Amino acid sequence: MDEVFKALADAHRRQLLDRLHERDGQSLRELGEGLEMTRQAVSKHLAVLETACLVTVVRHGREKLHYLNPVPINDIADRWIGRYSRERLRTLADLKHVLEKEPMSKPEFVYVTVIRTTPERLWQALTDPAFIRQYYEGTGPESDWKVGSPVKWKMSPDGESHDWGQVVLESEPYRKLAYTWHNYQPEMAEMFGWSEQKLAELRKEKISKVSFEIFSL
Numbered sequence: 001m002d003e004v005f006k007a008l009a010d011a012h013r014r015q016l017l018d019r020l021h022e023r024d025g026q027s028l029r030e031l032g033e034g035l036e037m038t039r040q041a042v043s044k045h046l047a048v049l050e051t052a053c054l055v056t057v058v059r060h061g062r063e064k065l066h067y068l069n070p071v072p073i074n075d076i077a078d079r080w081i082g083r084y085s086r087e088r089l090r091t092l093a094d095l096k097h098v099l100e101k102e103p104m105s106k107p108e109f110v111y112v113t114v115i116r117t118t119p120e121r122l123w124q125a126l127t128d129p130a131f132i133r134q135y136y137e138g139t140g141p142e143s144d145w146k147v148g149s150p151v152k153w154k155m156s157p158d159g160e161s162h163d164w165g166q167v168v169l170e171s172e173p174y175r176k177l178a179y180t181w182h183n184y185q186p187e188m189a190e191m192f193g194w195s196e197q198k199l200a201e202l203r204k205e206k207i208s209k210v211s212f213e214i215f216s217l
Helices: 002-008 011-022 028-032 039-051 071-084 092-098 119-127 129-135 186-192 196-202
Strands: 055-060 063-068 140-142 152-154 168-172 176-181 208-213
Touching (some): 002 071, 011 063, 028 039, 028 063, 119 129, 119 176, 168 208
Antiparallel strands (some): 055 063
8 A cells, every 4th residue: 555655646647647537548658648758757657656556557459558447546445534434435336437438449447456365266256146146235147157158147136137148258267257248228227217218328338348357466
């Protein structure tokens, strides 16, 4: 956590984070445009932010794209801010909605977190329905997690599993899992009280993908 505070203490690094908050997934060149810093200085500041896990780097072709990773800031909120009844920092789901949308040719957002467990235990948490329901409030996805297999979704603890066309895209036990993310469905509209018009608008969104990559430190 000391590295996070050190990284946030510099105004230039906060400015870079602000830029990523406005538009995620930028290259070094894009981040440096219009700033009174040399390319080398921007690169050094990004290295500090990456070390603090505030920025995640993903290769896209020949470019390295930089993404804001809010997990360390959220950890700070969980440790102190909630204790004093202050307004909590945005959760990961909230931050997702405020990030600017980008074409699906590259990831829309990339989050990184560190969990003290084994790859086997983490894989179980992602694939075992009984385990998943512990943190999904009795709901969640179900599959045999083989490439090409359907991913069904349980919307309520006592409800049936729905097949909404989700498919497993990648499955490497203890290392990587990826599957298509379902579109909005009539069952969701009924659950959340959406009108037919709102559901129709939501269903215009393209099918996306969720992926998990597991690394041992």
